[in-house]
Amino acid sequence: MSDSRPIRTRRLPRCGGCGLPPLLCLCAEIPRLQIRSTVVVVAHRFEWGKPTNTGRLVVAALAGARVRLHGVEGPERDAPAPSARRLVLYPLPGARVLQPGEPASELVVPDGTWSQARRIVRRDALCREAEAVALPAGAPGRYALRRSLREGGLCTLEAVARALGLLEGPEVEQALTELLERFVERSERVRALGTQYRPPG
Secondary structure, eight states: OOEOOOOOOOTOOOOOOTTTTGOOOOOGGGGOOOSSSEEEEEEEEETTTTOOOHHHHHHBBBOOOOOETTTSSOOOOSSOOOOSEEEEOOOOOOOOOOOOTTOEEEEEEEOOHHHHHHHHHHOOHHHHEEEEEOOOOOOOOOOOOOEOSSTOEEEEEHHHHHHHHHOOOOOHHHHHHHHHHHHHHHHHHHHHGGOOOOOOO
């Protein structure tokens, strides 16, 4: 949930799963984590296809996770069944801070820039019907592919990792954090060379 820097690598062929160039593809290394909670990524349609998007990694790594595209005409996509405990992870005024050891939940996560995420939370039915929760204060984010316009801002994968660390345990948070670090490292390797990137070998 941050704003993009210009990227000079749009002409590179990219994996449809992780968004990296094929020879740096991360898909085979993405863990498949079994969790009690259900994660629903509500992604802005302009965000989902960006090579720096981390919401795709959330859906790939978590069993039972779904994506719901916001801003697409027609019926809502991948709407989950009603839940008695639905949380939306967004720091609205008055949002309750998540606490360790809370019961499993349906966690709805807006995915986009801050302005896009704010509109999603206001307009999407899943978000409007959910209890707003925020993360407790923590260490600065490790995601360096975009500039955050909000102090303490985290990318989608990082925010989900920290939330699930509270709902599911530190092992889940660690696995998702390590996935983010590999994604960032490979993305920065490509970005440093821009359109001059050539796969090794």
